[in-house]
Amino acid sequence: MTSTARAGDAGAALRVGLFQFAPRLGDRAANLATIAAGLAAIDAELVVLPELATSGYALPDRETALALAESPAGSPGLTALQALAESRGTALAVGLPLREGERLYNAAALLRPGEAPVFYRKLHLFDREALLFDPGDRPPAVTAVGALRVGLMICFDWVFPEVARCLALAGADLIAHPSNLVLPGLAQGAMATRAIENGVFAATANRVGEEAFPDGERLRFTGGSQLLDPRGRPLLAFSAEESRGGAVTLVPAEARNKRLTPRNHLLADRRPALYAGLLGDGTPDRAGDA
Amino acid sequence: MTSTARAGDAGAALRVGLFQFAPRLGDRAANLATIAAGLAAIDAELVVLPELATSGYALPDRETALALAESPAGSPGLTALQALAESRGTALAVGLPLREGERLYNAAALLRPGEAPVFYRKLHLFDREALLFDPGDRPPAVTAVGALRVGLMICFDWVFPEVARCLALAGADLIAHPSNLVLPGLAQGAMATRAIENGVFAATANRVGEEAFPDGERLRFTGGSQLLDPRGRPLLAFSAEESRGGAVTLVPAEARNKRLTPRNHLLADRRPALYAGLLGDGTPDRAGDA
Numbered sequence: 214m215t216s217t218a219r220a221g222d223a224g225a226a227l228r229v230g231l232f233q234f235a236p237r238l239g240d241r242a243a244n245l246a247t248i249a250a251g252l253a254a255i256d257a258e259l260v261v262l263p264e265l266a267t268s269g270y271a272l273p274d275r276e277t278a279l280a281l282a283e284s285p286a287g288s289p290g291l292t293a294l295q296a297l298a299e300s301r302g303t304a305l306a307v308g309l310p311l312r313e314g315e316r317l318y319n320a321a322a323l324l325r326p327g328e329a330p331v332f333y334r335k336l337h338l339f340d341r342e343a344l345l346f347d348p349g350d351r352p353p354a355v356t357a358v359g360a361l362r363v364g365l366m367i368c369f370d371w372v373f374p375e376v377a378r379c380l381a382l383a384g385a386d387l388i389a390h391p392s393n394l395v396l397p398g399l400a401q402g403a404m405a406t407r408a409i410e411n412g413v414f415a416a417t418a419n420r421v422g423e424e425a426f427p428d429g430e431r432l433r434f435t436g437g438s439q440l441l442d443p444r445g446r447p448l449l450a451f452s453a454e455e456s457r458g459g460a461v462t463l464v465p466a467e468a469r470n471k472r473l474t475p476r477n478h479l480l481a482d483r484r485p486a487l488y489a490g491l492l493g494d495g496t497p498d499r500a501g502d503a
Numbered sequence: 504m505t506s507t508a509r510a511g512d513a514g515a516a517l518r519v520g521l522f523q524f525a526p527r528l529g530d531r532a533a534n535l536a537t538i539a540a541g542l543a544a545i546d547a548e549l550v551v552l553p554e555l556a557t558s559g560y561a562l563p564d565r566e567t568a569l570a571l572a573e574s575p576a577g578s579p580g581l582t583a584l585q586a587l588a589e590s591r592g593t594a595l596a597v598g599l600p601l602r603e604g605e606r607l608y609n610a611a612a613l614l615r616p617g618e619a620p621v622f623y624r625k626l627h628l629f630d631r632e633a634l635l636f637d638p639g640d641r642p643p644a645v646t647a648v649g650a651l652r653v654g655l656m657i658c659f660d661w662v663f664p665e666v667a668r669c670l671a672l673a674g675a676d677l678i679a680h681p682s683n684l685v686l687p688g689l690a691q692g693a694m695a696t697r698a699i700e701n702g703v704f705a706a707t708a709n710r711v712g713e714e715a716f717p718d719g720e721r722l723r724f725t726g727g728s729q730l731l732d733p734r735g736r737p738l739l740a741f742s743a744e745e746s747r748g749g750a751v752t753l754v755p756a757e758a759r760n761k762r763l764t765p766r767n768h769l770l771a772d773r774r775p776a777l778y779a780g781l782l783g784d785g786t787p788d789r790a791g792d793a
Contacts, residue, residue, distance in 0.1 A: 336774050340764040352777045372700050372763070373773060374664035379780040399699060399735075406696035409689060410662055445689075473662070474630040483663060484626050485782045487642045490669040492775045492782065 225360035229387065229414070230257035230460030233438040233451050235422030238269030241281055245293050252301055257460035259358045263420035264308035264368045264393040265319065267294075271424035271432060272310075275317065278345045282312035283322070285332065291322065298324040304358045306418075308367060308391035310346075319346045321365045321391050323356050331356045333365035337373050341426070353379040361386050361465050364413075368392040371400045371407070371417075375491070381411035382480065386468035390417040397435040397453065405445035412443045412471045412479045414463055421454055443468045515650035519677065519704070520547035520750030523728040523741050525712030528559030531571055535583050542591055547750035549648045553710035554598035554658045554683040555609065557584075561714035561722060562600075565607065568635045572602035573612070575622065581612065588614040594648045596708075598657060598681035600636075609636045611655045611681050613646050621646045623655035627663050631716070643669040651676050651755050654703075658682040661690045661697070661707075665781070671701035672770065676758035680707040687725040687743065695735035702733045702761045702769045704753055711744055733758050 232251045236244045244267050252260060264270070267290045268281040283291040290309060298305050304325040311320035311332060318334035319342055334349030335342075353376055355364045364380030366388060371377075377388055388407065394400050400417065408415040421436040440449040440461060448461045471479040522541045527533045534557050542550060554560070557580045558571040573581040580599060588595050594615040601610035601622060608624035609632055624639030625632075643666055645654045654670030656678060667678055678697065684690050690707065698705040711726040730739040730751060738751045761769040 336777060337772055340766050343766050348774070350777075352780060369767075372769065374668060374696075374700055375773065375778045375781060378664060379778060382780045382783050402692060402735075403696045403699060406664075406693045409693060410664055445692075476630050476633050477659075479662065482627055483665065484638070487626060487640075488665045488669060488782060490642060490672045491665060492778060493672050 226462045226464050227259065227359050227361045228257040228460045229361070229416060229440065229463050230255040230260040230458060231416060231418045231438045231440055231449055231451070232260055232262050232458040233419060233421060233436055234263070234456040235420060235434070236263065236266050236269045238271055238424050239277065239281065240269070241267050241290050244268070245290060248294070248307070249297055251456075251458050252297060252303060255458040255460050257303060259304040259306065259361065259363070259389075260458070260460070261389045261416045261418040262305060262307040262391055263418050264321070264391040265310065266307050266391065266420070267309045269424060270393045270420075270434075271426050272345055273427045275345050278310050279312060279317055282310040282317055284312050285330065291330065294322065295324050295330065299326050302326050306363065306365060306389035306391060308393075316347045317345065318349060319367060321367055321389070323358070323363060323365060323389070325358060333367065335367040335370065336376060337369050339369035353383065355380060355383040355385045361463065363387050363389050365389050368394060368400075371403050374407070374410070377407040377411055377413070377415075381413055385411075385413055386465045387414040387416060387463065390415060392417050392419040394419045394435050394437070395432050398437070401437050401439055404439070405441055408441040408443055409445040410479065413468050414443060415441045421456060516752045516754050517549065517649050517651045518547040518750045519651070519706060519730065519753050520545040520550040520748060521706060521708045521728045521730055521739055521741070522550055522552050522748040523709060523711060523726055524553070524746040525710060525724070526553065526556050526559045528561055528714050529567065529571065530559070531557050531580050534558070535580060538584070538597070539587055541746075541748050542587060542593060545748040545750050547593060549594040549596065549651065549653070549679075550748075550750070551679045551706045551708040552595060552597040552681060553708050554611070554681040555600060556597050556681065556710070557599045559714060560683045560710075560724075561716050562635055563717045565635050568600050569602060569607055572600040572607055574602050575620065581620065584612065585614050585620065589616050592616050596653065596655060596679035596681060598683075606637045607635065608639060609657060611657050611679070613648070613653060613655060613679070615648055623657065625657040625660065626666060627659050629659035643673065645670060645673040645675045651753065653677050653679050655679050658684060658690075661693050664697070664700070667697040667701055667703070667705075671703055675703055676755040677704040677706060677753065680705060682707050682709040684709045684725050684727070685722050688727070691727050691729055694729070695731055698731040698733055699735040700769065703758050704733060705731045711746060
């Protein structure tokens with residue numbers, strides 16, 4: 214953990230919020246203004262925002278994406294968002310394009326008052342994202358926000374149970390999941406499974422609105438942002454259309470009780486010695502049999 | 504694969520069925536008769552039946568379970584079920600207690616006409632099952648039933664994404680999931696996620712009815728058997744109460760197309776080099792950070 218503030222005080226409660234909106238493609242200044250206005254109406258110590266919230270999604274080419282990208286060494290959007298975190302006393306989990314040397318990532322930044330930024334670089338790129346971005350090259354990791362241990366993943370990572378599982382095994386209480394979902398409902402249902410199977414809170418902040426690529430392919434983002442408890446039950450659930458913020462109070466201890474029954478523990482019951490196949494490359498050896 | 508019959512002919516269609524019923528606790532002969540009658544009404548080349556379908560669930564102690572257990576070397580229930588498979592020309596995936604030397608497993612047998620039985624031994628025991636059974640000690644594996652590659656898992660294994668993932672990576676087209684579920688709805692939703700994330704058919708055969716342990720703890724089994732397509736959509740869905748059989752035609756090729764988009768493949772997009780945490784023991788090192 215980089216943060217020592219109350220980390221490990223699992224009994225402490227923390228307000229966690231979502232902000233669902235429609236970023237404007239290519240207009241960082243407008244998006245930062247929308248984010249600042251949205252946060253002013255959310256009373257929370259951590260707010261999760263959509264994927265690529267500063268840039269919009271349907272970036273036409275890598276050059277455009279690079280021009281909108283933030284830098285860990287300092288860049289206009291990142292500086293503004295960190296200042297917002299400081300002035301509001303609110304941590305932010307926000308999607309943005311991130312440039313590091315020659316590499317360009319679809320990333321999420323975790324920005325905390327008084328702390329250095331932490332970044333997650335999306336491991337599983339969706340569709341055309343692979344034409345713009347480099348895939349993430351570091352394992353999923355967990356960072357403290359006060360008493361809450363937060364793991365970041367982005368949008369299409371929902372399909373891969375390995376991401377949420379790695380985060381839970383690294384100690385996550387909450388999965389913060391900035392998204393730009395276009396397949397209605399699928400991710401929301403799967404995130405309930407992620408919450409249940411790992412015993413974690415799961416906060417999916419999706420965007421709304423429409424965008425188009427230069428070739429005319431249109432994307433309609435499906436909203437439906439949600440914050441689920443460790444049994445997969447919704448604490449917050451937004452509609453498919455609205456721009457909206459909201460927050461609820463979470464008790465990290467709820468995510469640290471991994472017992473489903475007195476004899477069952479979601480993580481300790483795993484049988485890793487029999488899971489060697491999980492590190493295979495997806496080219497099954499079909500000669501094996503029981 | 505032990506079966507060579509049409510294995511790999513992914514275009515071939517196969518009828519797969521479910522049989523949901525209420526086994527009678529401790530009465531193997533009655534349960535075998537119910538199974539024979541149920542199968543007579545199901546037109547299928549593979550039928551999935553509940554967990555512990557020959558014995559019932561709330562076995563009071565290990566001695567009782569041992570007395571009802573089948574043996575790979577030959578035992579009354581296994582012999583009768585294999586004969587049923589032969590006479591009907593139908594493969595069966597059926598839950599039963601299985602004794603091997605000093606070990607007793609909560610197992611599923613895959614019984615195919617003209618083939619040797621294949622067994623799966625439940626890896627993740629639920630609640631009191633740990634008092635009766637030894638946990639399975641072999642990795643999940645896949646067996647051919649005609650053109651269909653079948654992976655077995657049992658009931659509470661649904662909570663652990665590793666099981667279905669190992670089966671998919673081993674080439675499963677269908678997950679056959681004999682169950683005695685008591686938590687209403689949770690497993691059904693999670694199995695939709697298992698189908699979607701792995702691109703496989705998923706056949707959960709649950710039981711109905713009630714049983715009680717000697718100390719009075721009552722169990723109500725929640726039915727809701729379902730057969731899902733590789734996008735998690737129900738092809739069969741039974742109610743919480745009824746005894747019922749049914750079957751649908753599956754095309755294995757649908758489960759071998761792992762492309763969600765032209766640029767995304769459910770298995771090949773995985774990043775196993777970054778998933779080393781998956782083989783950890785569930786005791787996270789909370790000193791790590793991004």
